[in-house]
Amino acid sequence: MQHFIVVGGGMIGLTAALGLRQQGHRVTLLEQGAAPTYTDTLELRVSAIAHSSRRLLQQLGVWQTLPSHRLGPYQAMEVWDHDSFGRIAFHASEANATDLGAIVENRVLEQHLWQRAAAAGVELHENASVSAQQVTAERVWVEANGQRFDGDYLLAADGGRSPLRQAAGLPLTFWDYQQRGCVAVIECSEPHGGCARQVFLPSGPVAWLPLADPHQVSLVWSADTAVAAELEALDDSAFAKQLQRVSDQCLGQLKVVSKRASFPLRMQYTQRWLQHRLLVLGDAAHTIHPLAGQGANLGFGDVSDLLKVTAEDFTQRELREWERTRKLAAVEMISAMEAFKRGFGTAHPLAKLVRGIGLKFANSFGPLKRQLIKSALG
Template sequence: MSQHYDVIIVGGGMVGATLAVALGEQSDLNIALIEAYPPTPLNEFDKPDLRVSALTRASETLLNNLTIWQQLIPSRISQFTDMKVWETNSSSLHFDSAEIGESLLGNIVENRHLQQACLTRCKQIPTINFLCPAKPISLTDNTLTLDDGRTLTAELVVGADGAQSPLREWAEIETHGWDYQQSAVVCTVTTEHSHQQTAWQRFLPEGPLAFLPLSDPHQCSIVWSNSTEETELLCQLDDDIFKDTLGKAFESTLGEIQEVSKRAKFPLKLRHADHYVESGFALVGDAAHTIHPLAGQGVNIGFLDAATLAEVVLEAHGKGRKIGNLHTLNKYQRRRKGDNLVMQMTMDAFKRVFGSELEPVRWARRFGLQTVNKSALLRKLFMRQASGYRFANPKLTKL
């Protein structure tokens, strides 16, 4: 016998769990949140997780409005007030939150920590049923079959199950994009000098190298994009050789690299689903789109997906309409797909421009960096855009 829900969300990561909270907190909808892998608990004194996200102020506002932010461990949140970007000593940019009247530009939060906060909030809402471990094995006409034989039905099924989304495949939604033939190395490093609550990024010919500040003033999470082959070599280096190689690539900006954690890598690909919705079905987050990580926008646009889908579903539910109706879901697609595509193409253009060794391109980017750095107006425009606040944002992301 099938168990029926109003909404089934497959994927209990940051975006899927946030969508569950956004729907469950503001309605009587009966929601199932399905996650295949039980999350590993994280406490105040654990070492920093390898994967982190740079959250915009709009994402922070969304999480605050949903009482998710309040579930985070304060000592594991790292605020950053400045951002420094450079290619050579003569081509650099400095963004300071004070220029736009803000106390900070954003927050660095470990992915596992944020997922834990989202799920903690889910468990406080009685209309959300968290099924974990549970793995879907098929989807047919809004009937989801789990690996233990259970079947679930819903008026709306949402795929929040990541870049390799099985739900997207079962719904026969194709994607288009390309493989950058690159991977990124991630690890935690301890530096001689304080990070000064600053996010640092150096553009190298092979890809950007980012140092993201953690709550310890001498610790950063690094993301180093490189060719797949070079990334493999970097992951295999002896720690001392890796520290030396990393320090040279970063021009010893924060002094000596004193310690490094274990390293991990992930492939860099651009993918975009041909469409996000069908009758009774929707995609959010990485299941709908993946982008180059150089500006750390992936999870932020995923949160905007979740907030927008929640807004259109709650509006329909409040008016007594079917929440899985294609007309309703198309509103979500119209509001998000174009914006996500623009973000994808912008990040792709940055990647290609800063990866080119052609002299005219090198001259143009040096000129561009110098022009922006000399213009307070342009810097403010960039920072406003990077903060995530836009006129058309969903209500949940607004103060």
């Protein structure tokens, strides 16, 4: 059994720590912030959890502990182009499934992961910011708040900025989407009916993700930086008017019922995910556009594949294979996001016609639609 030091108590670090501990490894997790907690107020950051991620969380015994009144399972998905006749709609029944996934607030999931990890015997350290690290072919150590932690492997799950990745000098490919993702909780006069909706505007996609309350959705409005700045400057009622305008009335009257926040959107891809005994995963290894809601799912995939390696005695070669497989999964996702963004991010009349025809064709052609549903399920 090995001693893993995991840096980062987000969804991915906590899931990795719990999985490794359940395999019998010794695990120490260091998180620079406080242990995650949540209140009755809905959180702004949510994730659409795909079937594959949910399976992993079920195997780890966490999914079952999540409060059902904070989960938004969705049975349908509708995507359309604001500027053309293109529209595609899926229903879980077309894939013989009861749902296509579930919306969960990041903090809610993190809190339950933290509790489960503590119960499983992960050595959890909150308010522990890693400020130094050393990784050799034999050992690793990190320093946090003047205390040194020694181990066999170091996992960097410390998010998109990843101080560990930077300190290790791992090369990064990145580009700025030149968009911001504006998020808020929205109340709608029409029930969402368990449907995740997304409209593509030339300035970026707008998604309404169904929450447990049939009249509340989580908004992710990705918009070019200048448009986002204008939206951010609006008060809630003017913002809701703009939202109403782009919604094609799909949810009736809309009202902002939370604070609003926004995040810069950037593609990042770390070129090396394994350096001696340092492994990089989750947002530390890749960040993608939120348009398909796949960023965290990609991170859960990193964990799931890693746990297959660490279940038995393993070699550096097997870790190298893990790195290869996961890099491929990330590159495929990044390319798909790019194709979507380029295809929809233009108001050129010919592009509009092509995407209108493309969406209509995909909606009516059974095999292609089933393939799309399979990808959406994860």
